[in-house]
């Protein structure tokens with residue numbers, strides 16, 4: 001019998017091992033650990049609750065089915081988030097009526113660094129991210145700023161910075177060139193920085209560029 | 215290096231994948247340019263905030279549906295496999 005207190009402190013690796021041997025409690029414990037993260041990622045990508053729930057369910061069902069093949073090269077969390085992002089991208093492609101891999105828009109010009117807007121509102125933040133993360137009010141601000149990004153920028157940011165894929169992996173998942181992925185990532189990072197700094201920046205420590213050298 | 219050029223290598227610098235020679239030039243620029251220094255710091259904090267936040271709660275009913283779906287599938291795939299080892 002597995003009791004709940006021991007399962008709470010059991011490592012992912014151990015739980016995966018037990019689940020592979022046929023222990024459902026171990027698998028459910030893994031789901032308990034990562035279902036919020038998977039759901040959050042899916043909802044951030046899809047912006048639609050029903051779709052996010054479906055993706056969460058598909059993700060864990062698929063993880064269950066493929067568990068035997070999971071060799072532990074990556075951590076369980078990385079593996080499961082990767083399954084989730086692929087499932088979410090599938091939904092996005094379906095919405096767009098695309099059956100191809102690429103989310104590159106045919107009419108889109110290759111993004112270039114030259115067209116990237118320069119930072120405008122520059123100021124040190126009043127609080128550290130650690131202090132901010134503990135506050136619930138901050139989540140509203142974060143999600144609003146994220147929602148303002150174009151989908152193409154948002155997806156790159158989520159895969160690379162939130163989920164921790166490499167630029168190469170994110171490019172592959174999205175069917176984009178690495179170059180384009182990098183430019184989109186930079187745009188996303190700069191735009192989010194701009195939005196957040198307008199609220200979180202300390203107006204008294206606002207920095208104004210004294211010279212325009214570009 | 216100018217501020218505009220710094221922007222173009224910002225990703226690599228923040229991700230720690232920048233070429234060492236460029237890294238040196240980058241840091242030299244930052245040492246003499248407060249705005250760029252603050253922008254880099256803001257971006258690092260932005261990424262941390264998004265990475266560490268848990269923005270959404272999986273609704274309780276969704277969670278229940280998820281777990282019953284898992285149990286159901288588990289039964290389908292494990293019944294024929296004989297009893298699980300203790």
Ligand SMILES: [Zn+2]
Nearest residue numbers: 216217247250
């Ligand atoms: Zn500068």
